[in-house]
Amino acid sequence: MYETIQYVIESHVAWIRLNRPEKYNAFTEQMNIEITKALKEAERDGSVRCLVITGNGKAFCSGQDLAGVKEGADFGEILRKGYNPMIEKLASFEKPVIAAVNGVAAGAGMSLALACDFRLLSDKASFIEAFINIGLVPDSGNLFYLPRLVGHAKALELAVMGEKVSAEEAKDLGLATKVIPLDRWEEEVSAFAENLAHKPTKAIGLIKRYLLKSWDADLSEMLENEAYAQRTAGQTEDHAEGIQAFLEKRKPVFKGC
Known part of the structure; x- marks a missing residue:
């Protein structure tokens, strides 16, 4: 059913795994569509009581795949057609959602993580507000969620400076629910998700x-x-x-x- 993600259900937990590891799970239009479709599927499925979004390979998501964007493209329309429906569906999803950030989450990849309810970070993970580094503005709900999590001044600093934020720094800022050592990653993410799946x-x-x-x-x-x-x-x-x-x-x- 899916080309750019994997979707499986285990122990009442739905897993969406971004599956373009050779491109650090960079977004494409197809991936936006497939994530939105998977969210709708998990929403309808009464057996699903928790959702985890993570990435295959070394990265969580490196943001938009710029190689697939035509010169002179209207970024506003790209957002309206692909990203905005995905973020809006995530916002209306009335089951707990975990971003299991296994590696770098940059640009819209960071935005996706911010839109989730909980952010579990590998100790090798990081956040990067990469938009400013290519002359763009944070999008995909980033400017909505970021100040609510860290406050206005810190949100402005992160968005304008565009510097890497380590997992431990993210925890100190309130961006991470928990930082997990890589050697216990799968075990602890699964346990956290299954705990949520057994709540009301x-x-x-x-x-x-x-x-x-x-x-x-x-x-x-x-x-x-x-x-x-x-x-x-x-x-x-x-x-x-x-x-x-x-x-x-x-x-x-x-x-x-």
């Missing part, structure tokens, strides 16, 4: 939805949003299971519904 998925989706809305809402709106979300969560099977497990003094077994 509907509640996570509601948390994601209303955290995003909170940036543009006042207190009264958020109080009503929380009331609506809590009413919805309170009607799930997972809530009933959580209460029963609490009363029986055992660990809950959530089903994601």
Whole structure:
């Protein structure tokens, strides 16, 4: 089904592996389309309760494959047709999403990682706001997510300076959820993902939805949003299971519904 990515499901976790290792998993129009398609597939699949995006080979994603861009191309249209639908689908995806950043994440590759809920970084990984180095502006949601994660001043510094940020520096800045030694990479990423996959998925989706809305809402709106979300969560099977497990003094077994 896919030419530029691999898509598999293991233990309720969907894995999207960017699969152009010889090009450091650089984006092409086809890859944008295929990632968006895979997101829709994982969204529809009730067995999927967590999603991991990672890269095959040495890199996570080196950004746009410039060799495939025609001279004089309209970058705005490239974004509107390929990148923006991918990022918007990721933003509306109401299951937990992990960027497993196994190597360099540069340009739009960094943007993709920023748009995920959690960023697990190999100790060999790095972020680079590479746009400025070719006279361009951060895109694919970068200017939306970056200041929310690190603050305005640091976001401006990273975007303008375009310097490499190591995994440990990313952790200090709040860009990384966790830094994992390369020799424990597969084991720890899988364990983190499977832990999320066994949490109450509907509640996570509601948390994601209303955290995003909170940036543009006042207190009264958020109080009503929380009331609506809590009413919805309170009607799930997972809530009933959580209460029963609490009363029986055992660990809950959530089903994601």
